[in-house]
Each structure stands twice: as C-alpha cells, then as structure tokens.
Amino acid sequence: MGLHEDMIAMGDLAVAAAGKLVQLSTGEKNAALEAMAAEIGERRSFIAEANKKDVADAERSGLPSAMVDRLLLTDARIDGMAQGLIDVSGLPDPVGKTIERTKHKNGMEIERVRVPIGVIGVIYESRPNVTADTAGLCIKSSNAVILRGGKESLRSNSAIADAMIEGGKKTGLPAGAIQLIRTTDRDAVRELVQLEGKVDLVIPRGGESLVRAVTEQARVPVIKHYKGVCHTYVDESADLKMALAIAENAKCQRPGVCNAMETLLVHEAVAKEFLPSLAKVLEKNGVEMRGDAAARKIIPEAKEATEDDWYAEYLDLVLAIRVVGSVEEAVKHINRYGSRHSDAIVAGSEDTQRIFTQQVDSSSVYVNASTRFTDGAEFGLGAEIGISTDKIHARGPMGLEGLTTYKYVIHGEGQIRS
Amino acid sequence: MGLHEDMIAMGDLAVAAAGKLVQLSTGEKNAALEAMAAEIGERRSFIAEANKKDVADAERSGLPSAMVDRLLLTDARIDGMAQGLIDVSGLPDPVGKTIERTKHKNGMEIERVRVPIGVIGVIYESRPNVTADTAGLCIKSSNAVILRGGKESLRSNSAIADAMIEGGKKTGLPAGAIQLIRTTDRDAVRELVQLEGKVDLVIPRGGESLVRAVTEQARVPVIKHYKGVCHTYVDESADLKMALAIAENAKCQRPGVCNAMETLLVHEAVAKEFLPSLAKVLEKNGVEMRGDAAARKIIPEAKEATEDDWYAEYLDLVLAIRVVGSVEEAVKHINRYGSRHSDAIVAGSEDTQRIFTQQVDSSSVYVNASTRFTDGAEFGLGAEIGISTDKIHARGPMGLEGLTTYKYVIHGEGQIRS
Numbered sequence: 001m002g003l004h005e006d007m008i009a010m011g012d013l014a015v016a017a018a019g020k021l022v023q024l025s026t027g028e029k030n031a032a033l034e035a036m037a038a039e040i041g042e043r044r045s046f047i048a049e050a051n052k053k054d055v056a057d058a059e060r061s062g063l064p065s066a067m068v069d070r071l072l073l074t075d076a077r078i079d080g081m082a083q084g085l086i087d088v089s090g091l092p093d094p095v096g097k098t099i100e101r102t103k104h105k106n107g108m109e110i111e112r113v114r115v116p117i118g119v120i121g122v123i124y125e126s127r128p129n130v131t132a133d134t135a136g137l138c139i140k141s142s143n144a145v146i147l148r149g150g151k152e153s154l155r156s157n158s159a160i161a162d163a164m165i166e167g168g169k170k171t172g173l174p175a176g177a178i179q180l181i182r183t184t185d186r187d188a189v190r191e192l193v194q195l196e197g198k199v200d201l202v203i204p205r206g207g208e209s210l211v212r213a214v215t216e217q218a219r220v221p222v223i224k225h226y227k228g229v230c231h232t233y234v235d236e237s238a239d240l241k242m243a244l245a246i247a248e249n250a251k252c253q254r255p256g257v258c259n260a261m262e263t264l265l266v267h268e269a270v271a272k273e274f275l276p277s278l279a280k281v282l283e284k285n286g287v288e289m290r291g292d293a294a295a296r297k298i299i300p301e302a303k304e305a306t307e308d309d310w311y312a313e314y315l316d317l318v319l320a321i322r323v324v325g326s327v328e329e330a331v332k333h334i335n336r337y338g339s340r341h342s343d344a345i346v347a348g349s350e351d352t353q354r355i356f357t358q359q360v361d362s363s364s365v366y367v368n369a370s371t372r373f374t375d376g377a378e379f380g381l382g383a384e385i386g387i388s389t390d391k392i393h394a395r396g397p398m399g400l401e402g403l404t405t406y407k408y409v410i411h412g413e414g415q416i417r418s
Numbered sequence: 419m420g421l422h423e424d425m426i427a428m429g430d431l432a433v434a435a436a437g438k439l440v441q442l443s444t445g446e447k448n449a450a451l452e453a454m455a456a457e458i459g460e461r462r463s464f465i466a467e468a469n470k471k472d473v474a475d476a477e478r479s480g481l482p483s484a485m486v487d488r489l490l491l492t493d494a495r496i497d498g499m500a501q502g503l504i505d506v507s508g509l510p511d512p513v514g515k516t517i518e519r520t521k522h523k524n525g526m527e528i529e530r531v532r533v534p535i536g537v538i539g540v541i542y543e544s545r546p547n548v549t550a551d552t553a554g555l556c557i558k559s560s561n562a563v564i565l566r567g568g569k570e571s572l573r574s575n576s577a578i579a580d581a582m583i584e585g586g587k588k589t590g591l592p593a594g595a596i597q598l599i600r601t602t603d604r605d606a607v608r609e610l611v612q613l614e615g616k617v618d619l620v621i622p623r624g625g626e627s628l629v630r631a632v633t634e635q636a637r638v639p640v641i642k643h644y645k646g647v648c649h650t651y652v653d654e655s656a657d658l659k660m661a662l663a664i665a666e667n668a669k670c671q672r673p674g675v676c677n678a679m680e681t682l683l684v685h686e687a688v689a690k691e692f693l694p695s696l697a698k699v700l701e702k703n704g705v706e707m708r709g710d711a712a713a714r715k716i717i718p719e720a721k722e723a724t725e726d727d728w729y730a731e732y733l734d735l736v737l738a739i740r741v742v743g744s745v746e747e748a749v750k751h752i753n754r755y756g757s758r759h760s761d762a763i764v765a766g767s768e769d770t771q772r773i774f775t776q777q778v779d780s781s782s783v784y785v786n787a788s789t790r791f792t793d794g795a796e797f798g799l800g801a802e803i804g805i806s807t808d809k810i811h812a813r814g815p816m817g818l819e820g821l822t823t824y825k826y827v828i829h830g831e832g833q834i835r836s
Contacts, residue, residue: 019753022776102798108787110797117809118779196633200809215614219633221640221810242832249834335437357827358440361536369526369830378835379528379826380520391535391618391823392639393811405809408797409775412787414660416667417796 003183007191011198013176014119014144020174021142022116026093028172033089033136036167037082040132043163044078050159051128058152066256070126071153081132081160084383088136091382094400095142108412114404116142118200121192122385123148123214125206128156135164135178137385141403144177146199148192151184158182193218203398205386223393225386227313228258228341230371233330233356235347236269242368243346244277249370250344252285256315258387259342259364259374263310263320265330268294271323275299278321287317294323310337327352331359338362340389342371342396363388363396421601425609429616431594432537432562438592439560440534444511446590451507451554454585455500458550461581462496468577469546476570484674488544489571499550499578502801506554509800512818513560526830532822534560536618539610540803541566541632543624546574553582553596555803559821562595564617566610569602576600611636621816623804641811643804645731646676646759648789651748651774653765654687660786661764662695667788668762670703674733676805677760677782677792681728681738683748686712689741693717696739705735712741728755745770749777756780758807760789760814781806781814 001009040047051073058068099112120143124130131147138145149157161180168177181188189210193202196219204214205225214222232250234243250261266274271294279299282289290309291302302321309320310333324330327345334343344366345356353367364374374397376384381399388394394402419427458465469491476486517530538561542548549565556563567575579598586595599606607628611620614637622632623643632640650668652661668679684692689712697717700707708727709720720739727738728751742748745763752761762784763774771785782792792815794802799817806812812820 019777019779022779104791104796104798108791215637221808223810239832245832245834253835353829359437361437361440362825364826364828366828367830369828369833370835372835373522373526373828373833374826378522380522390639392641395823396826405813407780408782408792408814410782410784410787410791411771412785414657414663415787415791416663417671417788417790 003185003187004191007188007195008198010146010179010181011119011195014146014179015198017144017174017176018116018118021139021144021177024142029093029140029142030089032139032168032171032173033085035171036132036136036164037085039163039167039170040078040082040085040160043159044075047078047156047159047163048073048075050155054153054155063152067126071128071156073128073156077129081129084129084133085136088140088383091140091400093140094404099406104415106415108410108415111409111411112406113409114401115407117403117405119144119146119198120403121146121148121195121199121202121220123189123192123202123204123206123210125150125210126153128153128160130205131157131160131180132164133383134385135161137383137400137403139168139173139177141400143403146179146181146192148181148189154182154184189213190217193220193222196220203386222390223388223398224390225398226389227339228260228387228389229263229311229313229337229339230259230261230341231263231265231334231338231343232261232371233265233324233327233334233343233345234267234270234274235327235345235349235352236267237349237352238270238346239348240270240274240277243274244281246344246346246368246370247278248281248285250372251282251287251319252317253372255317258313259371260315261319261371262312262314263322263337265322265324265333266295268323268325271295272298275321282319285317287319289319289321291321292323295321313339327355331356335359335361340391341387342366342374344369344371421603421605422609424601425606425613426616428564428597428599429537429613432564432597433616435562435592435594436534436536439557439562439595442560447511447558447560448507450557450586450589450591451503453589454554454582455503457581457585457588458496458500458503458578461577462493465496465574465577465581466491466493468573472571472573481570485544489546489574491546491574495547499547502547502551503554506558506801509558509818511558512822517824522833524833526828526833529827529829530824531827532819533825535821535823537562537564537616538821539564539566539613539617539620539638541607541610541620541622541624541628543568543628544571546571546578548623549575549578549598550582551801552803553579555801555818555821557586557591557595559818561821564597564599564610566599566607572600572602607631608635611638611640614638621804640808641806641816642808643816644807645757646678646805646807647680647729647731647755647757648677648759649681649683649748649752649756649761650679650789651683651742651745651752651761651763652685652688652692653745653763653767653770654685655767655770656688656764657766658688658692658695661692662699664762664764664786664788665696666699666703668790669700669705669737670735671788671790673735676731677789678733679737679789680730680732681740681755683740683742683751684713685745686741686743689713690716693739700737703735705737707737707739709739710741713739731757745773749774753777753779758809759805760784760792762787762789
C-alpha cells in the first residue's frame with residue numbers, strides 16, 4: 001500500500017472509532033485516561049530511551065539548543081504528561097450538555113446538545129508532550145485523533161502514543177481512537193488535510209511553513225494555532241510605573257512563548273518620560289531594542305527597526321519599539337502587523353481603554369495587565385489544546401469545549417409542517 | 419487593473435469597513451437596515467426591470483423552469499426582501515453581549531464578549547433575494563460582506579445591492595460594508611477564497627460544483643451550506659400511522675428544498691405492513707419510488723435503486739426506499755450516505771430513539787417529527803443565512819449568532835505573571 005491508501009485507511013479507522021467514542025460514558029473515558037497515565041508511568045524508561053535517541057540525532061544535526069531543549073523529556077516532564085492526563089480526567093465532560101432548549105409552538109422540544117466534532121487531525125512541531133496532552137483532550141471530548149508530530153521527535157512521540165494506545169486498549173477504548181502518523185514523508189500532511197468526509201477538523205500548531213502548507217493544501221476545516229506577535233500600548237493616560245512593570249513582564253518573564261510581547265507602542269506625549277526608564281529595565285534583562293526614528297531620538301542606543309521588525313515574532317530577548325500619536329494609531333498598527341493573538345493597553349482613561357478593547361481585533365485584549373496571561377488554565381478552561389489565532393469556532397485558548405460542536409435534537413409526537 | 423488587483427482592493431475596502439462597523443451602535447445599524455428596505459421599495463420598478471432581463475436571458479438560454487422560477491422577482495418577493503430587512507432590524511443585536519465573565523484569583527476580570535467575525539464572503543446561486551437577506555444579516559452582526567451571486571441573476575443582484583448600498587450611504591454606513599462582485603469571471607471565486615488576512619470566512623451556498631471549487635481553492639475558513647440528503651427511518655416500534663403522515667410531509671410538502679426527505683428506511687419487521695400504504699400515499703402525490711430488493715418484493719411497482727440513489731439529493735418527487743434489519747443499520751446507512759443535514763426516526767421505543775439521536779451524525783436529528791422543520795425561523799433563530807452542513811463554528815440553521823465570534827477582554831490593575 002502507498003501513502004495515499006495508508007492515510008485513507010487511517011481515516012476510515014478513525015471514523016469507525018469516532019462512531020464508538022460517541023457512545024462512551026464519562027466514566028469510561030476517564031478510566032481510559034487514567035490507564036493511559038499509568039501506562040506512561042510504567043513505560044517511563046522506554047520513553048526516556050526513545051527520547052534520548054531523538055535528542056542525540058537532533059544535537060548531531062545541529063538543531064538550535066532551544067529546540068533541543070523543547071524536545072527533551074526529563075523525568076519531570078514525563079511525570080507532567082501522566083499527571084496532565086489525570087487532570088483532564090478530572091475536568092467536566094463537555095459532551096451531552098444541553099446548550100439550550102426551546103419549545104416550538106406546535107409542541108416539539110428543540111434541544112441544542114454539545115457533541116464531539118468527530119475526527120480531529122493535529123499537526124505539531126518539536127515538543128513530544130503535545131502527543132499526550134492533545135490525545136488526552138481529544139479522548140475526553142469523545143473525538144478520535146490522528147496525530148502528526150515533528151520528524152525530530154518521532155521516536156518519542158511513538159513511545160508516548162503506544163503507551164496511550166495500550167492504556168486505551170486495556171479499558172476498552174475503540175481501536176483507532178488515537179493514531180499517530182509514523183512516516184516522516186512530508187506528503188502525509190497533504191494527505192491528512194485532504195481527507196474530506198473522514199477528518200472533520202485539522203489543527204496545525206506551529207510556525208510559518210507548517211501553517212502555510214496546511215492552509216494551501218487543506219480541503220477540510222482548519223483552525224490555525226499560529227504565531228503571537230503581541231503588543232503593549234502605553235497611552236498618554238497610563239500609570240507609567242505600572243506600564244514599566246507590565247512591559248518588563250510581557251517581554252522578559254518568558255520570551256520564548258507566544259503570549260510574550262514583541263512590540264511596544266508608546267504615545268508621543270509620554271515617550272520622553274517612559275522610554276529611558278524602559279531602556280534601563282530592558283538593558284538589565286539583556287533585551288535588544290529596535291526602534292523607529294522617534295524612539296531612537298529618545299533612546300539612541302536602540303537599533304533601527306525595519307518594516308520586518310513590526311511583523312516579527314522574535315520569541316527572544318528582542319523588542320521593537322514605536323512611538324504613535326494616538327490610541328487610534330496604535331490600534332491601526334496592531335491590526336495591521338499583529339497576529340490577532342494578545343495585545344494590551346496601559347491607560348487610565350476609560351474612553352481610551354474602550355476604543356482599544358473594541359477596535360483591536362485580537363483573541364485576547366488586555367487593559368492594564370500583561371499579555372502573558374493568555375492561557376487555557378489562566379482563563380479557567382482547565383486545559384488547552386493550543387491557542388487559536390483564527391476567528392472561526394474557537395478563538396484564543398481552546399479547551400475541551402472548543403473540541404466539541406453541537407447538534408439539534410428535536411422530539412415530537414408526529415408533528416408535520418404545514 | 420486586473421481581476422487579482424480588483425479583488426485585493428475589494429478586500430482592503432471591506433477590512434476598512436469592518437473596522438468602522440464594529441464601532442456602530444445597534445440603533446445605527448437598524449437605521450441603515452430600515453433605509454435599505456425603503457430604498458428597495460423606492461427602486462421597485464428598477465429592480466423588477468433588471469430582473470425581467472435576467473429572466474428573459476435565462477429562458478432564452480434554456481434554464482430549467484424550476485430555476486427560472488427561483489430567479490423571478492415578483493412584487494411579493496420584492497416586498498418580502500424589504501420586509502426581511504425590517505424584520506432583521508427588529509432582532510436582538512448579538513454584538514457586544516457578554517458570553518461569560520470570570521474573575522482570576524489575582525483579581526483580573528476576564529470577560530468573553532461576542533464580536534463580529536469581520537469580513538464575510540458569501541457565494542450563492544440563482545435566487546436574487548439572497549443578496550438582500552445575506553447583506554442584511556451581515557450588517558446587523560457588524561460584518562462587512564462581499565457577495566458573489568450567480569451569473570444568471572447578476573442584473574437583479576446589482577440592482578438590489580445598489581439599493582442597499584444607497585440606503586446605507588444615507589445613514590452613514592461605511593463605504594465597502596456591502597460589496598457585490600460584478601464580474602462573471604469564474605476566477606473571481608478563487609481570488610475571493612484566497613484573500614487571506616482580508617476575508618475571515620467564506621460561506622458557499624449551493625451545489626456540488628460550487629462547493630467543490632471553494633473547498634479545493636480556499637485558503638480562508640469556509641462553512642459549507644451544502645446539500646440535504648435527508649432520511650426518515652421507520653422503526654419496528656413506530657406508530658405506523660404517524661410514520662405515514664411524517665413520510666408524506668417530509669417528501670411531498672415541498673420537495674425542492676434541502677430539508678425534504680430523499681430516502682426512507684424501514685425496519686424489516688414492519689416493512690410488509692408499512693410499505694404498501696406508503697406506496698399508495700406516494701402514488702397519490704405523484705412520487706416515483708426506487709427501492710432495494712427487499713422493498714421491491716413488497717412494492718414491486720418501485721424501480722430498482724442503484725448505489726447512486728442512496729447519495730442522491732433529488733429535490734424532486736422521487737424517493738429511495740431501503741429495508742434495514744435494525745436501528746444500527748439505519749444509523750450506518752445515514753452516516754455513510756447522508757449529508758449531515760436532517761434525519762428523523764419514527765419510533766415508540768425510547769432506547770431506540772436514544773441510539774438514533776446519539777449516533778446519527780447530523781445537524782438536526784428528529785424523533786417522531788418531519789425533517790421539514792430544519793429552518794432558522796422554526797428553530798427560533800429569527801432568520802438564517804443558510805443551513806450549515808459543516809460541523810465547525812455553526813451547524814444546521816445559522817443565524818445572527820453564527821455570524822459572530824468572541825474575544826476575551828481582560829481588565830486588570832497592573833497584574834503581571836509570576
């Protein structure tokens with residue numbers, strides 16, 4: 001069999017599994033998640049061994065050390081995966097909930113009920129714990145999942161997926177509920193995103209080239225989990241001490257994540273007062289600054305920002321800085337260069353806050369707080385499969401509810417339409 | 419300028435309009451809708467004149483009479499369009515509603531707020547009243563819309579869109595809030611569905627070739643409004659008199675619409691009793707029957723059904739009939755051949771009803787009622803932009819709420835993440 005036939009077979013198996021998953025009770029799903037966690041624990045040394053080989057290959061091939069670190073499964077990270085599955089088993093089951101119920105004037109009961117989406121494809125990059133996190137959330141929401149991880153973590157992902165499949169098997173989870181694409185053939189992604197009628201949703205989590213490939217090739221619905229080009233705008237009405245603390249936190253507390261700030265915008269009326277103190281704090285944290293002409297007049301130590309800098313997701317200790325004339329100009333900059341992820345305003349004026357929250361077209365808009373809070377757990381979703389930068393279906397942190405859809409169930413006593 | 423540049427310009431104008439639409443109050447939007455309705459009324463004879471030319475061309479080109487009828491704008495239909503806009507102005511505004519509000523333990527207020535999607539592309543076929551219905555719903559939900567109708571109704575659509583644009587202009591609606599693609603170049607569809615970063619959602623409403631073209635070419639999110647291959651399953655526990663009334667209604671009351679029944683499934687234990695009386699009723703209504711071997715043993719007047727019949731959306735007085743051994747077999751048939759639109763069971767047994775409602779993977783699943791009720795107005799949504807056969811974002815009848823998304827708005831007092 002070729003790749004095309006393999007992928008069709010995978011899709012068919014997933015569809016069959018989805019048909020059975022929808023029949024499982026919450027207790028049955030939780031038992032499966034607990035068995036998976038136990039199996040990961042039992043296979044700890046086997047998983048670590050597989051990971052060691054992936055890491056060795058990655059180092060040999062010259063992968064940047066930040067990526068090697070993301071690939072690495074320490075003992076604590078393996079524990080974290082198992083505990084994550086236990087945590088998900090403890091979350092409320094979204095499936096079967098009645099969203100609303102109305103009565104038609106002819107007496108029919110019309111109920112809108114939360115149901116699984118069906119078959120979900122998840123395409124992700126280096127971190128192997130995504131295998132466990134993603135599969136756990138899909139099972140809890142009664143979806144079958146087809147996983148496609150990065151080629152540099154294939155051995156680790158396979159070991160984790162095998163443990164989960166075995167745990168599922170022991171508790172009667174249908175075969176095909178969790179499947180991992182084990183070929184490194186790049187065409188497998190194209191095949192996956194074109195499995196119309198079999199795959200109901202594809203979630204690409206990753207960078208430019210992955211998201212582009214999926215977007216161009218997909219024939220099934222896609223919810224992109226793309227980059228975070230996050231902004232903090234310091235208004236003329238801001239408490240500048242607060243602004244300084246928020247800017248430092250958003251940039252420096254964990255620069256390698258998608259909700260970290262990449263560009264700071266500051267109102268011209270306070271730029272002269274704010275930027276020198278900002279520069280001092282950033283310097284202390286080892287942050288490289290890249291400013292527009294107005295900013296560099298105030299802090300000449302900043303390098304010159306180019307047009308590319310406004311679009312950049314540095315994921316590093318680099319910050320682009322621009323001086324703007326108004327909140328409207330800040331909004332325009334953010335909607336033009338941002339990625340609709342997380343953006344903050346620091347302002348005292350409620351009118352200005354309102355302009356910003358209404359007009360900035362991002363999943364998470366902050367007033368007087370750090371963008372670093374955009375996260376499923378922080379937002380009370382329990383856990384997240386990722387952060388959607390799309391607007392359709394699920395926006396921002398995407399939890400169990402985002403992995404469901406609904407159907408209308410109508411109960412009558414023979415009603416017909418006249 | 420070529421088509422590509424034209425479409426980019428259209429996209430840019432729509433994005434600019436969307437940025438202004440989000441700032442409008444409910445009152446401002448309602449005033450625009452009322453002005454549009456008035457303008458349609460005032461231009462009644464001009465619209466009818468344009469439509470007359472479309473109809474004449476359609477007749478000359480040999481378009482089937484059913485399609486010519488759908489194209490025709492009678493006086494009543496023009497009134498209906500204007501009244502539809504008034505009705506939409508009276509619906510509650512979905513934008514700005516708080517969906518939920520939580521308080522982070524650090525004191526931040528996290529609010530999930532309903533917001534417009536942004537720019538919506540709608541691609542549709544012959545009926546020109548869709549122009550008014552669709553644009554009205556998009557404006558009410560603060561979205562900019564780019565419309566692409568069928569080429570056979572271009573003059574009618576242009577006259578309607580012009581009236582609405584003029585009504586909007588008079589009440590300060592931003593330019594570009596409603597745009598109509600006025601070229602019949604087929605490539606315009608491809609250009610539209612590839613306007614990444616400008617178009618947030620495309621809704622194709624139509625048949626196989628339209629939906630296929632969009633699915634294959636799209637790079638922006640798509641919610642398909644595709645065909646309705648709807649089933650009625652008559653269980654062994656059914657009240658057969660009720661089943662007969664429901665089957666007649668689902669097939670005959672308005673056979674040309676997407677929620678009409680196309681295939682009837684009947685349990686073998688009651689087939690002998692049910693099918694002869696069904697055949698009598700269908701014959702009275704002029705319905706052609708196509709049965710499987712088991713059905714034709716009981717009602718030999720039925721033609722032989724082929725594999726294609728199980729997939730067919732006849733939209734006509736034709737019914738496929740199959741005898742099944744169990745509710746599970748009925749579910750399997752529906753999930754395999756159906757279009758996830760609307761399916762009904764007639765059954766007395768609650769266990770059997772539950773198997774059917776849980777396992778049939780369709781937007782609207784009926785127990786003891788006709789599939790003909792799948793409709794935004796019947797389901798209490800006020801109005802609908804169409805019926806989604808996709809599972810992502812909006813499923814089944816898609817009303818104003820389906821034309822919105824949400825954002826998180828977080829209010830803090832300087833909170834940072836530790």
